Amino acid sequence: MSSDAIRPRGRPAHPPGPTVLAYTPDGRRVITGGSNQAIRIYTVGEDGEPKTVDGAIDGHCAIGATNKCFLMGAEDGTVWQYDAVTGQQGLLLLRCALPIRDIAVSRDGEWAAVASDELTVKIVKIEDMTQTKYLREQEKGTKHVTFDPTGRYVAVSDINGKLYIYSLTEEEPELVRKLDGVIRALEPEKEATSKAVWHPDGTAFAVAEATRDISIYSISEWKKEKTFAGGHTSDITALSWSPNGTLLASAGADGQIVLWETKTQKILQRFDFANVINLAWHPNKNSLSFTNSDGELFIYDNFVPKDQEGHLAKSLQAAPIFPGPLTEISNNARQTLADRSRDAVKRAARAGTPDSLDDILGEDEEMADFVEDDDGAGYAEGLNAFGKRPNGHLDAIDGPESKRAFSGSVQPMAHPPLQPGSTPWAGNRRYLCLNLTGAVWTVDQETHHTVTVEFYDREAHRDFHFTDPYQYDKACLNDNGTLFSNNPEDGPATIFYRPHETWTTRADWRTALPEGETVRALALSESYIVAITSKDYVRVYTLFGTPFRVYRQKSQAVTCSAWRDYIMTIGNGPVSADGRQTTLQYTVENVKRDEICQNEDVVALPSGAQLQSVFFSDMGDPCIYDTTGVLLVLQHWRMAGQARWVPLLDTSQLARLAGGRKEETYWPVAVAQDKFHCIILKGGDKNPYFPRPLLSEFDFQVPISSKPVNDLSDEDAAAGNENARFEETFVRGSVMLSLFRDLLASTNATSSQRTELARRELDIDKTLLQMLAIECREGEDRGMKALELVNLMTDRNGKMIEAAAKVAQRYGRGVLEDKIRDLAERRVMGMGDDDELA
Template sequence: MALFDPPPDVQLKYAHSEGPTFVTYTPDGKYLITAGQNNFVRKFTHLSVDEPDITDHQHAANSGLAATNENWYICNEDGVVESYSIRTNKSDKLITRFPLPVRDIAVSPDGYWLAACSDDINIKLVNTHDTTKHIVIRHHPKPIKHLSFDPTGSLLAASCTDGTIYMYSVASETPDLVDKLPGLIPALDVDNEITTRVFWHPDGRAFALGRSDMDIAVVSKQDWGVKKLFAGGHSNDITAIGWSTNGAFLASGDSKGYVVIWESKNQKVIVKRQYEGGISTIVWHPTDNVITIATNEGLVNIQMKALPPEHEKTLNLPLQPSPGFQAGGDSLARLEKRAEARAEAQKQRRGSVEDILAGLDDDEDDWLDDDDGAGYGEKNENGKRNLTGLSIGMPSGKRHYGSWSPDIHEPMQPGSTPWRGDRKYLFLSLIGFIWTVDQKTHNTVTVEFYDQEQFRNFHFTDPLLYDKAVLNEHGTLFSSVPGRGNPALLFYREHENWGVRHEWKTRLPDGEEVLSIALSSSYIVACTDKGYIRIYSLYGVPIRVYRQKHAPVVSCTSWRDYVMILGNGPVSASGRAQLTYTIENIRRDEIVQNNDVVALPDDATVRNLFFSTDGDPMVYLSTGVLLALQHWRSPGQARWVPILDTNYLDRRIGGRKEETYWPVAVSQDKFCCIILKGGEKHPYFPRPLLSEFDFKMPVSNPPDEDEAKNDPMTKLEESFVRESVLLSLSEDLVEHTRATEDEKLNVMKRHVVIDKTLLQILALECKDEEKNSKCLEIVGLMKQPRTLAMAVKVAEKYERHALAQKIEEMRNQMEED
């Protein structure tokens, strides 16, 4: 190799032998994976000085690389595509095999599907969790050189050696050829170093590609027309392109080793550097100001401080629009529900309002355009922008909205899952489950019950394309989206009873769409995009229509006469809307809790919400915490209590189980869920079994098995706090409802459990003679005189006579009171 002085702040890795080198970061940014022409893969830990992990294989030269947070995928010229575990660095499965060399692979944003192309012309789509599920695509006449999924995972772009880009819809199990795009890329052999890959902008509305005139074109997804050009930065063939994770910057490399970093909004060159060898791959770190550049010399250059300080703050902004598009508006990213992995990465980089304003520096004047004559576009005598009249979320005579917009909570339907392939679960509960299958011209809906002696399963053809459903022991509620000339529709079907079944339908006003629905034993609730809450009786009588104060509405759930509605409240300092909730008693027309805040951490979202079988509001968070709303029947007294943190389950302590949980319900003091393994984020078919976990509050750091045997105090303290919360929930139920005898008996049982736990704690503390004060404090928590009498015996057992006398005095006082 020729001697070459690398740019400043670069970590140079002699990673592989001479030839094309491939690099990728895992979506969470923890690891950098590299592969080259020798038969091994290196895994670098981001910012670590340790040597990388090296994984060998016995195949020919590597030809492509892709990664998720759980696995990396490698293909080679032997025609083999394999999956390796990020955790163990070992091969865990053969994904697929071709008779000829594999030229490229791409993994969908959700990690469920891998696309691979080979010299034998075919493209294979393979399910990464079940490789028996695969699809072959054959609409193109010549081999494919590059593959890339759009950020939603619904489109696959295939760059063919005939000079045409083939766009395939892969939203169902029968991929369709959406369009052919000739003339955008040159016709090149599969081993040509020039890239013809489609590089999707993170917002999904456009993609970038290198042109034969050495410029970079931005092509709109709407009409496949060129919207913008990154021109004049290269005088050699374009060989690599990469967008920053928020889309604010683009990096490009050429065959002579030059790398150019552009500002996306105005297509201006910010940085230009040269590296040794032609550039083969460029990737941005998901969160840091770092770019990794791989060359045809087998070198991996980790460029620290890739952007100058005056531009680094722009890298920390939320998702920026594609070049040539405005922020907000008809956002395809919002309409098509950008992949969860992308959304999670954006949350980690979310800036506050102050960060946005800080980003409006002298060198970035284009972020403010004085298009309404307010005067804030002009510079003052100090050369700074005049921000007078700039309004973010505040009323003024003139408003201007820049690229910033608050981060809101997207609508969700409790108990439902996203589409995977051609099917999705509309609802999962302890009563049964509902799923729908896309048949292209219509859907088919199936409702199944666990207790098939009491309920009868049913199945029907669905031309209205119901997208939401709720099921309980009385009936099933469906809602459809407006379309095909029809308004949104609510459909309620009562379960068969003595051979009689009642059902009804109602149409919503034109242009109104249902965001969430709820069904209780008394009422039906529909929340719409107009901010309306529509309430009906079970037999279709309209009860009430009103506007929710905090909009847009996020979700709703109900129990008996109560409904809980979530909405987007005021924007916090982090730039994110607060999630608020309101609880109403419909029968009494009474607001119980009014626009209070759901206690969410900044990085959390709600995965599900429901009332427990005892009637207590619950939310399950993306962080794995189950929250219960305590004292919710008393206005102004409600608070969210973590009654289970699944991260501290015994089965997960010490990393023994790598799994997550899909929340279904809370019943009889147990969390009912579906265990998701292998990186799954949602339940899939066939329907998995339900699991139950006891509540376990995060009172202290959980001990390992050996510590738990030697120190039972941790479990006793957790038991006391947990049972105290459950007692308060039970007492509220008995006090505010017509409680059954079993519910009243349950309160008495909880008192006994709490006193028993306190006696056990007291016995442990009595072993220490210096803990008299703590022992008296423990006794003070006991509620029944007979428990204090037993406490006297505990103290006497350990010869704590002075303590026993004090406890006896407390017992006498309690009996007198």
């Protein structure tokens, strides 16, 4: 036992019998269930009594948890949902005819897989129980079910000793592997485990074998790679990886918990605990929780010995499935965990097809494709005949390029073409378009493609699917129609438009571009179709195929977007100040009126950043999202020479990322209803994958200031937080008000829009009033700023300024009250702010 840790005492949680446990993903709570009706909720770090919930049924034998709720499966075949904080019982999520044996919750907390004595495993959406998927290939009842960390695979262990691996990348789950002889045949009531426990990097899983050893299987070849041997002398009852994959804990019927180092498969420590049947690592602390068949819960803090604790401080490590150092790959190249996981998924998907692409390419070509240059850094290029990298990747004699002065011999980096809403190939499929209307994706079938178009609002539009011999590589989708284009090697590029509804027999159309000209980006609005090409032409068509305008862009075309009668084109401009890349320039014009609003102005990107997406908001304002995670909107873009890029949200500053609690990025989709709509990417993913992920939304939050420093008192810190919140609300409200005013000034405003304008102005004045109250509360010496806040009010009828005077009166700020009333009189008399300052 660890010398620096105190052996934990068992906490009586339930009567003797099987006892299950789960951490909430944030690590704040441990939840247990047992043979009685009671459910216990333990708060991590507190030694007090747990919260006890009286469940509806006896015999809890399966559990799964999210931060919001937890699920309990019972012997009567029911799965109930409970609130994770209050313990209040919620809805019945699922009912089976036979006892529940296991519950697994996907990493994103959206889906729950339920294993039971029935032949079919059900995967249910937690927030919508009507959405259910079925795994039907099992020959016997199932004992365990687990999701891989990426959510692309689910592993099912049946009582007959067979392990089933399903792919969840399609709408309907598909069996990709049935592994026999990997796990033991075990009856459901047996305490020994046959669960496939996924490594945190998603490229391998561990299972307990009949030999009482632990084996690691890779998903690239579905074969045994490494073995943890000699740890137990009796049946293994539980396995659990540490959150970063550096350690493995196993429990056995021999009364031992064994701590393993995964890199070397060596035993670091043994602990004597009898009858342990479940193990769970804390998500971010050196702590292991476990339950036994006596109904007890143990929370073992400082579980890893102090001299080995450095293993837990490491970042996510690779699964030990290759010989040699963990991160070394053949051909002297290196892969990140995300790249390695993606490659393994590709080979696993190929291996599951009747005419495997690996069989067609052969081993040599597979290895040549093993390292991908996803980020364009060039590390996978130029392997010589011996499979080695030449020295072209090394710095020049006079030092790295970043330290040398720019000269004409260095080629600046141009921004590559960008199709908003599309993704690169992942295996044999990719998204051509993803937005708030729906999704368009294509599947490479070797000789042709198949295209699927799905809508979120299926009452308005019907999904459709077609065989694509043209192999379209770009698409746009809106409520009017779907637009496609292709760039074949043996013919002219074509554009194809298919409207959703027509009153004639046939309204879709196709047009070919001149020979040698290819499409770089497409855009579709309610009025026009736009294509920018390799010859830097901007081609504008009406919705039914009439060429409306053709002109050459002044800069090399990169991307475009469209909204109603407006189009926005972006191209590579002059070289930036550091000489390493070109700046991007944009043009916004009204096609119908043939008016240019902004002409070849600069896109505001920081040095080294690239454009990730460009789109118009639902109110018609141009927006961009860059690789630094910042969303910007173009303010005053209808007035020539007045446009500027204003940040609406910096996703790197989101509260959910504070303290490094989450490692995630955001894939932009749209700006609508004053929110940023995106897809949350986890595990190092750079693009959305299949099945189609759910959309998330974030409120705008203009980056204004950081939180107060730690040396402030609690009271001062609270006041600082409150003031910072109001300041951000004021700046954000002012930006959104200016955008709305510009819209109304350029259109025939309706009465409802004018009412909305007045409401927005009032909201800003209310925010200023709240900021004024804070200044008055702080003291008389803050009077100058307090009066300044009143000056900023857009008050039209004097009510808000009168309210400001009452606030000053309430806090006994007589001088400030007099000045506010003087200001009110001057406004009534029509004197401006300049007169007041004078």
